[in-house]
Amino acid sequence: MIVSGVAAEVVLQYMDTYSRLRFSACNPGFRQLEKSYPLHIKILSLQNKGFKIDGTIYRLGIYRVYKARTQIPYMEIDYNREGSVQYDTNCKIFDRYGINEPKKIYTGSLETDLRKLEKANKTLEKLRKVVKGNAALIKKKGELTKKIRIINEKVAISKSKFEEFILLKISGKKHNEQLMVKYTKPIQEAFKDLMDRIFGGRGHQIHVEHLEVLGGFENPLKTVKMQVEHLDVEYFAKMRDVEDFFSTESLPLETATCYLYGYKDHKILGNAKLLILEVAVVDSLSAFDIRKFSNHRLLFKCKDCYRSAYVVALVFRKMTQAAKRRYTFEVSTENGEWNDMVREFADEETNKNFFENFAFPVTFTIKTKAGADLKFSADQKDDSIIVIDLELIP
Structure with a gap:
């Protein structure tokens, strides 16, 4: 359909910003x-x-899809099932707008975590040798066990293989869409x-x-x-x-x-x-x-x-x-x-x-x-x- 310049100006004048840009x-x-x-x-x-x-809201972030491994597949599978991991380079944009808060991904030091893991395992092993324990000892064992589990998950996810994409999210009261391209730039x-x-x-x-x-x-x-x-x-x-x-x-x-x-x-x-x-x-x-x-x-x-x-x-x-x-x-x-x-x-x-x-x-x-x-x-x-x-x- 061909419209005159006057008609186009009228149409654009009454078109909302989202529809016009879309x-x-x-x-x-x-x-x-x-x-x-x-x-x-x-x-x-x-x-x-x-x-x-x-x-x-127009926002760019990274979309990470994990390649599940046979030995410990649960984390990668869970991440992918929940829509993969979506995050910004520093997560500020998601925090600011408060919509679809991203799953926090692990980006820490693998060497540091391995040292923490070794130390926690040694401490837990010493506590297990204590025959008679009290409430405080039992609580400490539980805390160490939880800490070791979390570190193990961090170490595992840091070794996982994945693909990254650039994700554009466009969201508002009446619309929500995603555009995704390979991370090439x-x-x-x-x-x-x-x-x-x-x-x-x-x-x-x-x-x-x-x-x-x-x-x-x-x-x-x-x-x-x-x-x-x-x-x-x-x-x-x-x-x-x-x-x-x-x-x-x-x-x-x-x-x-x-x-x-x-x-x-x-x-x-x-x-x-x-x-x-x-x-x-x-x-x-x-x-x-x-x-x-x-x-x-x-x-x-x-x-x-x-x-x-x-x-x-x-x-x-x-x-x-x-x-x-x-x-x-x-x-x-x-x-x-x-x-x-x-x-x-x-x-x-x-x-x-x-x-x-x-x-x-x-x-x-x-x-x-x-x-x-x-x-x-x-x-x-x-x-x-x-x-x-x-x-x-x-």
Whole structure:
């Protein structure tokens, strides 16, 4: 069936992302057409050897099929019966997405295990020579017997012969499929090919509403560009693997989210209209340096950390420059931290009126040493979180 350009654009506009990419993978003619129109993704999560697009998980791993041996065939047969052994190079991708947790395979040192086995056998032999035993001795014999059995299984499986395949799993709420090829190239190259097949060769930048970059992701492509609204960078993610997705024409991010202690000044984060910082424990002024943040609008999520918001707020109050800045804090209702912040920032009369006539929301303005007005607002977001807003107005 031949469709006009207008009809194709309408079809692609109303086709969900999974179906669009699925048809593109199966039909070379449709793939060329599909890649010539903009791709819009609501949520894209990038991880080591895998990614998640609008609820559909694409992940690469290794599929190991054992060749059963006649002398001790039970482990290999059991593995194969259960769908063989599926694993990633470091299993992180399976742990992160939490679907079809792989059977943990043995990758330890055979020499180390053989030494442990010899030592355990000698100890057990000595214990067996004891004629009269007590409960503790019986328990120790049982523990050693179990340990020897486990080591024997490890040694046996490490000597087993097997074939390895590269496995692509595509799974979502309504679909679950597997594609498998012989392991003929490193999995890093296979991941690059997968990324290129889906994201590469497009005539337009990919539009992503929310981009999440998880620890362990390494960008194998340097040519794919994205237009992103919201960016979430996990603690161990590296910005050098993120920045390649952004062109110089990309608009500033609406929001950028990262961890306070993992933050490193970067133009992509610094140009965000709102920088959201997940805060661990900040217990002293020296632990926080406001100068590394160029953003005028920051949100500190401190709901699990007592006094962290209070310490950061003190730095804010001591600023000597009357630059327009706005900080928002999300703090727990349980630890009374918001109380401390009200007492610190309000003058004596405001404090008295506030605590005598307590009610949310509350707003007051005070003068600062920087010659600016400080607007303080507090309101209850829900039963567990109070939002405190500090705005410095020159």
